[in-house]
Amino acid sequence: MVPEARKFIYGGTLTVAVLATALLSDYFAILLALGPTVYLLSLGSRPDEISAKDVLxxxxxxxxxxxxxxxxxxxxxxxxxxxxxxxxxxxxxxxMTLATGLTAIVLVRFTAQIITAYVTATIVALGILPSLPAIGALVVGVALLTGLHAIFQDVGEWSSGVPP
Structure with missing residues (x-):
């Protein structure tokens, strides 16, 4: 498959998953919190460069x-x-400062530096997703995004070392 087509399918799948989570939960700030991660995973790097564990x-x-x-x-x-x-x-x-600081401390400890996680921390710290159901919907979106990323890593040609 053509590398551009693979990136399009991969990015489109991640986008549809996050969009569906936001639409079905009626918490549209999920798009703000996870949109940059979709971009980073689909267009900013090769999927095998960022592990699903790091995203999660x-x-x-x-x-x-x-x-x-x-x-x-x-x-x-x-x-x-x-x-x-x-x-x-x-x-x-x-x-916002406390949220990004706490996130940085933990991520440095786990060496799981996904820069777009700071956007998620800021969105939550601002209170844009102010309830437990909203946070739950965001967690579902993260789980869905991570699961799809893991699937694409396992079954895609990226895992064989062929660059996209």
Missing amino acids: ISHLTAIIAGWIAYLLLVQGIEPMTVAPQSIESFRVIAS
């Missing part, structure tokens, strides 16, 4: 760190309505 660890770490930061600092604040240079805006900024 990075994003679950980001979700947990973002959720902790949200609960500690931003819960009850609507981030898009805070006044500039107010205590609430400081809390929103601190929440």
Whole structure:
């Protein structure tokens, strides 16, 4: 198969999976949280360069760190309505900083550096996905993305060393 066609099928499959998760759950911020990862996996690198384990660890770490930061600092604040240079805006900024910092500490420990996980941490820390069902839908999206990535790694020609 032509390398461009493989990338198109791979990227299209990942995109449809994330889009379906967002549409079926009615949490469209999932597109913001996982869209950069779809791009990175499908167009930014070869699928065999990033393991499914790294994708899973990075994003679950980001979700947990973002959720902790949200609960500690931003819960009850609507981030898009805070006044500039107010205590609430400081809390929103601190929440994002805490989430990315916690994510970085854990990812360095596991050496699972998927840079797009920081986007996920920020989305969750801002409270854009503010409920447990929303976080659950995001976890389902991450699991689906990771599973499809693992399948493409195993059955694709990428696993045989042939570049895409």
